[in-house]
Amino acid sequence: MSVVGEAVFLSLSPILASAGAIPPVASQLNADAYNIMKIFTVLAIPVFMGVVTFAFYSLAVFRSPGRPTEDGPAIHGNSRLQFTWIAVSFVLVTVLYVIGFNGLAQLEAAAPVNALHVHVTAQQWIFNYTYTDYSLDSSTLYLPVNQPVEFTVTSEDVQHSFWIPELGVKEDAVPGETNTFTVTPDKTGNYTVRCMELCGVLHPYMNTPVVVESATDFAKWVSSQMGSSSWLAPLHLPEIAFLGSSGKRS
Ligand SMILES: [Cu+2]
Numbered sequence: 001m002s003v004v005g006e007a008v009f010l011s012l013s014p015i016l017a018s019a020g021a022i023p024p025v026a027s028q029l030n031a032d033a034y035n036i037m038k039i040f041t042v043l044a045i046p047v048f049m050g051v052v053t054f055a056f057y058s059l060a061v062f063r064s065p066g067r068p069t070e071d072g073p074a075i076h077g078n079s080r081l082q083f084t085w086i087a088v089s090f091v092l093v094t095v096l097y098v099i100g101f102n103g104l105a106q107l108e109a110a111a112p113v114n115a116l117h118v119h120v121t122a123q124q125w126i127f128n129y130t131y132t133d134y135s136l137d138s139s140t141l142y143l144p145v146n147q148p149v150e151f152t153v154t155s156e157d158v159q160h161s162f163w164i165p166e167l168g169v170k171e172d173a174v175p176g177e178t179n180t181f182t183v184t185p186d187k188t189g190n191y192t193v194r195c196m197e198l199c200g201v202l203h204p205y206m207n208t209p210v211v212v213e214s215a216t217d218f219a220k221w222v223s224s225q226m227g228s229s230s231w232l233a234p235l236h237l238p239e240i241a242f243l244g245s246s247g248k249r250s
Helices: 002-018 028-061 079-107 215-227 239-245
Strands: 116-123 126-131 136-138 141-144 149-155 160-164 169-173 179-183 189-195 207-213
Touching: 002 028, 028 079, 079 179, 116 141, 116 160, 116 169, 136 215, 141 215, 149 160, 149 169, 169 179, 207 215
Parallel strands: 116 149, 141 207
Antiparallel strands: 116 126, 126 136, 149 179, 160 169, 160 189, 189 207
């Protein structure tokens, strides 16, 4: 049954990915996260299949007709079996812990010197970005490909969560706190940042575009923003304008 489960999972997951059920992977961090999920699933399938198979086997084989009139025979522990499953569970959990902790350490590692700095301010119901290297504000997130980006995330009002599924990053936006993480987008494309913390009535609409583009295009965008006065635009955009810019729900 485990072999069947593994075969179904391993053949189904690339099909689901190509059908768009899984967002594209646009950073090494996200590729690592998917690999961890794959390892978890591959290890969980024999456990799941074992439990389900034994449950159905018991239903079929040990079924007694009518209502039982007396207790079944007493069950005595099997110390060798108990020791084995505790040891196996301990090894599995330790391995997964080390892999997961390694991923978390990468996310929270200090930013390299060539990192771009983006300060994210969440508010009901939009994200605003300040490119501190250029004193530039934007309500759309533009990022250059293959350059590390250090995000500092905070909120002006209530708790939000800054999530870019394609980059495999999610960070709480908490009023009065600044959370920091670093990620390197490695694939150009149009992605979406979503709020992942229920933050009020328009929370489902709190999605805005993320554009990962070539270094040249990003430099062009920066100079076009610096050249115009549009970077002086106020941070507080009316919510209604935001609603008009996005029809997606999270
Ligand atoms: Cu929200």
